[in-house]
Amino acid sequence: MTMKDIFEFADEIGPAKIVHISEPAVGLKAIVVIDNVATGPAIGGTRMAPDVSVEECVGLARAMTFKNAAASLPHGGAKSVILGNPAMPRSDKEVLIRAFACAIRDLTEYIPGPDMGTNETAMAWIRDEIGRAVGLPRELGGIPLDEIGATGFGLAIAAEVAEEFSGVKLRGATLAVQGFGAVGRHAAHYLAKKGTKLIAASDTKGAVFDANGLDIDELVKLKAEGKSVRELKGAKAIDADDLIGVECDIWLPAARPDVLREDNVDRLKARLVLQGANIPATAEAEKRMHARGILSVPDFIANAGGVITAAVEYHGGTERAAFDAIAEKIAANTRAVLEMAKTKHALPRDAAVELASSRVRRAMQLRRWHRA
Ligand code: NAD
Numbered sequence: 001m002t003m004k005d006i007f008e009f010a011d012e013i014g015p016a017k018i019v020h021i022s023e024p025a026v027g028l029k030a031i032v033v034i035d036n037v038a039t040g041p042a043i044g045g046t047r048m049a050p051d052v053s054v055e056e057c058v059g060l061a062r063a064m065t066f067k068n069a070a071a072s073l074p075h076g077g078a079k080s081v082i083l084g085n086p087a088m089p090r091s092d093k094e095v096l097i098r099a100f101a102c103a104i105r106d107l108t109e110y111i112p113g114p115d116m117g118t119n120e121t122a123m124a125w126i127r128d129e130i131g132r133a134v135g136l137p138r139e140l141g142g143i144p145l146d147e148i149g150a151t152g153f154g155l156a157i158a159a160e161v162a163e164e165f166s167g168v169k170l171r172g173a174t175l176a177v178q179g180f181g182a183v184g185r186h187a188a189h190y191l192a193k194k195g196t197k198l199i200a201a202s203d204t205k206g207a208v209f210d211a212n213g214l215d216i217d218e219l220v221k222l223k224a225e226g227k228s229v230r231e232l233k234g235a236k237a238i239d240a241d242d243l244i245g246v247e248c249d250i251w252l253p254a255a256r257p258d259v260l261r262e263d264n265v266d267r268l269k270a271r272l273v274l275q276g277a278n279i280p281a282t283a284e285a286e287k288r289m290h291a292r293g294i295l296s297v298p299d300f301i302a303n304a305g306g307v308i309t310a311a312v313e314y315h316g317g318t319e320r321a322a323f324d325a326i327a328e329k330i331a332a333n334t335r336a337v338l339e340m341a342k343t344k345h346a347l348p349r350d351a352a353v354e355l356a357s358s359r360v361r362r363a364m365q366l367r368r369w370h371r372a
């Protein structure tokens with residue numbers, strides 16, 4: 001790859017730095033992409049995966065810039081990838097992660113967080129080496145976001161604001177959740193507190209449906225025992241693929257990217273899509289939903305509860321403060337995006353990108369090297 005190729009990735013927002021890290025003594029190969037730090041030191045996950053392209057890492061770092069700016073956090077966006085099999089023995093993983101931490105010691109504008117293949121223990125190792133990381137264990141002042149359901153809580157707040165834009169009133173609304181994991185189960189729980197009824201849920205093994213409502217606590221218990229949602233007694237087992245066509249008011253993807261595509265999106269019967277997973281819909285699917293009057297609340301607006309919690313943790317805040325910040329920020333940002341989309345007849349995603357990028361640009365104007 002030439003230098004010109006690397007700069008092909010850059011636009012007026014970033015990336016500010018692409019750092020290649022190699023430590024042959026322990027077999028460490030990693031890259032860090034710091035996209036933009038105009039709003040403050042960048043927070044972004046450290047992923048461990050056998051193969052991720054630089055381009056992908058650049059895209060993930062930009063997504064963090066937008067997510068953090070959209071949530072009005074005093075943090076820019078970044079992402080890092082350590083090349084390796086996340087299932088390697090724990091002792092090997094600790095060596096790699098500690099070596100990675102030492103290599104980024106002087107990259108002080110990057111604050112790592114957990115991502116695919118890393119967890120709160122990995123963040124504790126990094127903090128132990130260099131004094132900074134988010135997503136820490138409770139004993140180190142961490143706020144365990146998957147345990148408290150930070151992202152699910154934020155999704156329920158977004159749904160509440162979306163009521164007046166989508167016409168879906170939460171009290172009595174029916175809900176289908178794709179991916180009954182950390183995000184999906186907490187979203188179902190917090191939405192149920194606002195009066196919605198979970199009628200369908202899926203995981204990798206299949207899906208269940210009951211028009212009278214599924215027992216959320218029973219589903220959580222099954223998942224905790226390592227079983228599939230399909231084993232829920234008294235509910236009808238359906239194909240995971242058929243979840244998309246379930247007659248419901250709210251459809252909540254909380255599993256994988258690109259699950260709503262041109263070839264399947266027209267099967268959706270819901271009026272509101274709450275994007276729990278990252279990039280769950282392709283650009284074409286977003287357009288089709290918009291054309292059919294289905295309101296789709298974009299991922300980095302609706303699922304920012306996790307990163308908001310990480311920022312509160314970084315600044316020494318409590319779990320209570322994290323919930324307050326999520327409620328305030330997600331409500332304000334969902335409203336701002338949906339109002340802009342309505343006024344401009346724009347896709348909610350385009351409105352969200354405009355909101356986030358204009359915040360980043362305004363912050364850039366306040367930096368030393370800006371162009372008037
Ligand atoms: P998780 O691993 O706890 O749960 C994912 C669930 O999805 C699992 O139950 C799995 O069985 C299921 N699943 C996977 N593929 C599926 C498929 N094809 N069909 C149906 N179910 C499927 O993960 P999570 O932490 O809940 O994250 C879910 C998504 O949300 C991911 O895309 C993640 O990047 C995104 N996200 C998570 C957070 C967070 O706070 N955890 C924050 C923002 C975004």
